Amino acid sequence: MVIEMPTWKYTNKVVSNAQAEDSLKSVKNACFGCGTHSADCPIAGAAGEISNMLGSQTPSVREQIHNQIAGALKGAKFPVETPQDLIAAFPNGADTTCQVGDLKVTAGEAGKLLKASDFPFKSAEAVADVIVDRAGL
Secondary structure, three states, rough: OOOOEEEEEEEEEEEOHOOOOOOOHHHOOOOOOOOOOOOOOOOHHHHHHHHHHOOOOOOOHHHHHHHHHHHOOOOOOEEOOOOHHHHHOOOOOOOOOEEEOOEEEHHOOOOHOOOOHHEEEEHHHHHHHHHHHHHOO
16 A cells, blocks of 8 residues: 655655644644735635645635634634624724635624624634524535
8 A cells, every 4th residue: 555645846845644734734823814814815825735735625615714714813812792892803803804716705794694692702613603604605
């Protein structure tokens, strides 16, 4: 049985899956939590290249928007008790924008999908889960 190792296409260096996965984790942790997330971001581009190297498929629009929302809230303090506190937790407030292809949504628009009964949120992932579910992504 031959185990195929990923190759970094820019240098042709063969690396282990563990090395590639560690690099991917590091790149994702380098996210600055910018107000706008898009394919034009070099950090997102590097993460995509490493994912491709590992044989990963391109994440779905749902996964990409989910990751962008969770990433934008990376520095927020949880639990978040109110809609106002949630909007304030985004780097650019209601104007924080997530984008995949032609789909573009601001935190202000996404916030309209939330209900008072959704609060408090205990994590960024929980916020992202509710928004992508309610948006039908």
